[in-house]
Amino acid sequence: MGVEIKIEHLTKSFGRQTIWGDVSFTLPAGEISVMLGPSGTGKSVLLKTLIGLLKPDHGSVMIEGTDIAACSRAELYEIRQLFGVLFQDGAMFGSMSLYDNVAFPLREHTNKGETEIRGIVMEKMELVGLLGAETKLPGEISGGMRKRAGLARALVLDPEVLLIDEPDSGLDPVRTSFINQLFVDLNAQIDATFLIVTHDIHTARTVPDNIGLLYHRHLAMFGPREMLLSSEEPVVRQFLNAQRVGPIGMSEEKDADELAAEVGMDLPPLPPIPLQLEPSNGIPRRSQRRPGEWCRQNGIVPPPGSFTDSISPSAVGV
Numbered sequence: 565m566g567v568e569i570k571i572e573h574l575t576k577s578f579g580r581q582t583i584w585g586d587v588s589f590t591l592p593a594g595e596i597s598v599m600l601g602p603s604g605t606g607k608s609v610l611l612k613t614l615i616g617l618l619k620p621d622h623g624s625v626m627i628e629g630t631d632i633a634a635c636s637r638a639e640l641y642e643i644r645q646l647f648g649v650l651f652q653d654g655a656m657f658g659s660m661s662l663y664d665n666v667a668f669p670l671r672e673h674t675n676k677g678e679t680e681i682r683g684i685v686m687e688k689m690e691l692v693g694l695l696g697a698e699t700k701l702p703g704e705i706s707g708g709m710r711k712r713a714g715l716a717r718a719l720v721l722d723p724e725v726l727l728i729d730e731p732d733s734g735l736d737p738v739r740t741s742f743i744n745q746l747f748v749d750l751n752a753q754i755d756a757t758f759l760i761v762t763h764d765i766h767t768a769r770t771v772p773d774n775i776g777l778l779y780h781r782h783l784a785m786f787g788p789r790e791m792l793l794s795s796e797e798p799v800v801r802q803f804l805n806a807q808r809v810g811p812i813g814m815s816e817e818k819d820a821d822e823l824a825a826e827v828g829m830d831l832p833p834l835p836p837i838p839l840q841l842e843p844s845n846g847i848p849r850r851s852q853r854r855p856g857e858w859c860r861q862n863g864i865v866p867p868p869g870s871f872t873d874s875i876s877p878s879a880v881g882v
């Protein structure tokens with residue numbers, strides 16, 4: 565069914581460098597959320613904090629009544645069984661076949677016999693479209709296949725939460741589209757809570773139920789997709805529409821001179837909000853909202869042309 569994760573007042577520093585402070589948001593059970601942010605704003609640090617690989621300085625990460633930020637090692641071991649994690653490079657063991665890589669968590673964390681393990685591994689390999697590639701080594705396959713193998717491995721323990729770090733890094737736009745469709749189909753099938761960290765604006769605009777944006781050591785905004793895609797908040801607007809005009813500069817914040825030069829500049833209008841990607845079988849996901857529902861409920865008029873299926877990627881600057 566997926567579980568809710570409630571993050572409150574989370575702060576993380578390394579030495580004197582504060583990565584982010586007072587971060588609070590809730591990942592709703594069974595929904596797909598995306599976390600965006602310029603490079604170095606601590607998206608990966610956030611993922612690692614959510615699974616207890618890093619301890620925050622302050623704040624809590626509540627899941628099923630346990631605070632991951634403060635629990636014992638034994639509790640952490642238990643609670644981690646709820647998570648599946650897909651790291652950027654798939655994090656495969658280079659000397660093991662894909663089959664053994666995917667079987668690894670089952671052999672490590674369960675008492676299942678090899679016949680049962682084989683059934684589960686083959687089911688997950690089929691789910692990610694890798695049947696027939698079981699005997700290959702990670703070095704013998706493409707980056708996209710490695711990610712899908714990493715995804716199969718993240719799924720073998722039937723996670724309630726799936727954390728995915730930059731699934732599109734190193735993938736061409738077509739492979740990115742395929743993997744995005746796979747996430748939506750998987751969410752429909754397993755109902756887990758998804759958090760995807762990405763730089764890809766097209767993914768952020770079309771895949772999730774919710775979007776978050778980390779910027780300048782804090783969480784600038786987190787909420788339903790339509791809320792952020794219709795937001796006039798300068799940082800959110802600039803980032804989600806891949807624009808140069810706005811507070812974000814080449815090296816994070818613009819200086820006073822750069823901002824002064826932009827005073828009076830007309831901002832391009834907000835582009836139309838695209839339709840959300842649907843499962844390939846056409847049956848809506850449990851957590852999927854109707855197009856325009858959030859805007860209607862909140863009295864927001866979406867940009868002209870929103871929620872039609874004819875929006876070209878160039879209209880959103882990607």
Ligand SMILES: Nc1ncnc2c1ncn2[C@@H]1O[C@H](COP(=O)(O)OP(=O)(O)OP(=O)(O)O)[C@@H](O)[C@H]1O
Nearest residue numbers: 578583601602603604605606607608609610730763
């Ligand atoms: N274990 C660590 N010790 C010290 N500093 C760290 C550690 N891990 C991350 N950092 C620092 O935290 C900051 C945020 O890193 P992180 O990798 O989370 O950023 P990111 O938003 O995921 O970046 P990108 O989008 O480029 O992948 C960086 O300045 C990084 O150097």
